[in-house]
Amino acid sequence: MEERLIVVEGIDAWVKPRRAGRLDPVLAYVANPSPSTVLVLVVDAPADPRKPIWPADDPLFAAVRKSSGKEAVLSFEAPKSAAFSRQEAERLGVRMDPEAMLRFTELVGESPDEITRELEKLSTYALDDAVEVELVEVMISARHDDAPWALLDTITERDRRGAIAELTRLLAGDVEPHRVLPQLTRHVELVRRTVELAEHGRPSREALAKQLGVAPFRAGKMLAAVGRWTPGDASAALSHMHEADAAMKGMSRMPPSLVLERALAESL
Numbered sequence: 001m002e003e004r005l006i007v008v009e010g011i012d013a014w015v016k017p018r019r020a021g022r023l024d025p026v027l028a029y030v031a032n033p034s035p036s037t038v039l040v041l042v043v044d045a046p047a048d049p050r051k052p053i054w055p056a057d058d059p060l061f062a063a064v065r066k067s068s069g070k071e072a073v074l075s076f077e078a079p080k081s082a083a084f085s086r087q088e089a090e091r092l093g094v095r096m097d098p099e100a101m102l103r104f105t106e107l108v109g110e111s112p113d114e115i116t117r118e119l120e121k122l123s124t125y126a127l128d129d130a131v132e133v134e135l136v137e138v139m140i141s142a143r144h145d146d147a148p149w150a151l152l153d154t155i156t157e158r159d160r161r162g163a164i165a166e167l168t169r170l171l172a173g174d175v176e177p178h179r180v181l182p183q184l185t186r187h188v189e190l191v192r193r194t195v196e197l198a199e200h201g202r203p204s205r206e207a208l209a210k211q212l213g214v215a216p217f218r219a220g221k222m223l224a225a226v227g228r229w230t231p232g233d234a235s236a237a238l239s240h241m242h243e244a245d246a247a248m249k250g251m252s253r254m255p256p257s258l259v260l261e262r263a264l265a266e267s268l
Helices: 024-031 059-068 081-092 098-108 112-126 133-144 149-156 160-172 177-198 205-212 216-225 231-251 256-267
Strands: 004-008 037-041
Touching: 024 059, 081 098, 081 112, 098 112, 098 133, 098 216, 112 133, 149 160, 149 177, 149 216, 160 177, 160 256, 177 205, 177 216, 177 231, 177 256, 205 216, 231 256
Parallel strands: 004 037
Antiparallel strands: none
8 A cells, every 4th residue: 555645834824713614624634534644734833932832722733632642743842043053063162252152043043954054164264263253243144144134123113114115125135025024023022022121120231132142232232122112012013923924824815025014014
């Protein structure tokens, strides 16, 4: 008997209440699956860590557990970028000061392969010297020219016109909306945490950097959000980002670029 493997990604966009019966055929199949076929349903973790990856009372989640048992639901966590970067730096013998490591993590992102590749490049260039933040900026920033730093600054300052202009500039190049959205979501979450902390007194750049887990220079920029945002405003903006994520994963037929532009405009 020929066996088949079917992998379906992005099903987190199907979480109730939005799917409205669309999953009935899938629920019927899960209840009576083909013995020669393995169906893998892949769920991405939500951008908001306070939310469950998959609600326990969701019909699809319940159907899978009922049909295949508790062991059918598996959770895999990718290595945290900061921890993995430190481990790889130690393995490769790359000495980095704390600010350089924070900046490295911000620029490179979460891909383990890319982290290793960039650390190897730094190791080759620095030889036995310690890697400082200036070297990270020179060696890595150049290949991240499409990173939306200017866009993130306009969001911090709640500059709607400037934000739309920066987003338009980014999307006019080779940057995909799917790459920009997670960065915006992460930044809005930092804005929310910043203004929440500021309600108990404006924190210093260094204290905020420690609380947010970012480099001090970025924490200094985040302080521009104080007085422009409230925690409620930032939470609402975060909700718009999550809705845009669901829309891009199949809940809307709107072009991803338009989904992202609308979410940004509604957030600001």
